Amino acid sequence: MIINVDSPILEIHDLTVSYDQSPVLWNVDLSLPSGKLIGILGPNGAGKSTLIKAIMGLIPTSGGYVKLFDRELNDVRSRISYVPQRESVDWNFPASVLDVVMMGTYGKLGLFKRPGKKEKKIAMDCLEKVGMQSFVDRQISELSGGQQQRVFIARALAQEADLYLMDEPFAGVDMATETAIFQLLKEMTAAGKTVIVVHHDIHSAMNYFDWIIMLNLHLVASGPKKDVVTEELLRKTYGGKLNLLTKVTDIIRQKDFNPLKN
Numbered sequence: 001m002i003i004n005v006d007s008p009i010l011e012i013h014d015l016t017v018s019y020d021q022s023p024v025l026w027n028v029d030l031s032l033p034s035g036k037l038i039g040i041l042g043p044n045g046a047g048k049s050t051l052i053k054a055i056m057g058l059i060p061t062s063g064g065y066v067k068l069f070d071r072e073l074n075d076v077r078s079r080i081s082y083v084p085q086r087e088s089v090d091w092n093f094p095a096s097v098l099d100v101v102m103m104g105t106y107g108k109l110g111l112f113k114r115p116g117k118k119e120k121k122i123a124m125d126c127l128e129k130v131g132m133q134s135f136v137d138r139q140i141s142e143l144s145g146g147q148q149q150r151v152f153i154a155r156a157l158a159q160e161a162d163l164y165l166m167d168e169p170f171a172g173v174d175m176a177t178e179t180a181i182f183q184l185l186k187e188m189t190a191a192g193k194t195v196i197v198v199h200h201d202i203h204s205a206m207n208y209f210d211w212i213i214m215l216n217l218h219l220v221a222s223g224p225k226k227d228v229v230t231e232e233l234l235r236k237t238y239g240g241k242l243n244l245l246t247k248v249t250d251i252i253r254q255k256d257f258n259p260l261k262n
């Protein structure tokens with residue numbers, strides 16, 4: 001079940017991506033609404049990160065196109081913030097927490113402008129939002145995994161983008177941090193931002209997201225959670241692995257539970 005929307009913030013048409021000539025994403029057609037918290041789900045190797053990287057133009061595609069805000073990526077880059085997987089970054093690079101978050105503001109600075117007081121204030125505000133204000137001068141190599149993840153999110157917030165693409169922002173963080181980040185993402189969408197998140201845990205996904213994309217090399221489903229979380233579509237996405245993961249009926253029951261309301 002693939003639900004299309006009018007005036008999508010992101011539109012993908014017939015996208016195919018291959019590594020070494022073998023396709024790992026096939027003929028994806030997708031349109032996504034703005035102002036939602038959107039989860040990309042699927043088993044290991046389903047192509048979730050590949051989809052995000054293809055949207056960001058970080059890997060070559062072998063067919064199809066992507067439009068963001070009805071424009072080409074290069075015309076709207078400053079409106080988009082990408083948070084890669086934490087493991088894909090060299091955390092030994094000598095930089096302080098403040099440096100890294102200030103980098104988020106560079107896209108909005110003119111070519112020859114240096115970041116000043118205003119940018120520092122934005123960075124400090126963003127660090128406060130993720131509860132990392134007391135770590136400003138710490139080297140990023142000296143942070144825990146969860147703290148690194150928070151800094152990454154602060155950097156994304158400092159970009160003041162309209163669309164956020166996050167690859168596993170909850171990987172390696174404790175439950176308290178996960179809840180804090182989720183709350184922040186909710187606030188961002190309430191303020192009109194669109195947040196697309198690659199997510200591993202199918203149970204918490206049922207609580208977190210408004211809109212769910214299910215992927216397994218092909219696009220299996222995309223739509224509001226209440227419409228697409230069905231036994232048939234979960235089985236189509238996860239196949240036999242679903243029985244190992246969990247009981248399908250539990251997942252379906254969970255989609256109606258909202259941890260912020262209950």
Ligand SMILES: Nc1ncnc2c1ncn2[C@@H]1O[C@H](COP(=O)(O)OP(=O)(O)OP(=O)(O)O)[C@@H](O)[C@H]1O
Pocket residue numbers: 019020024042043044045046047048049050051
């Ligand atoms: N740089 C690469 N070169 C070759 N194959 C790759 C490369 N990156 C990913 N792949 C392969 O493409 C497929 C999709 O990978 P991708 O990382 O997009 O999946 P994923 O759904 O994000 O997986 P996971 O949940 O395990 O992170 C996998 O089979 C993976 O081995």
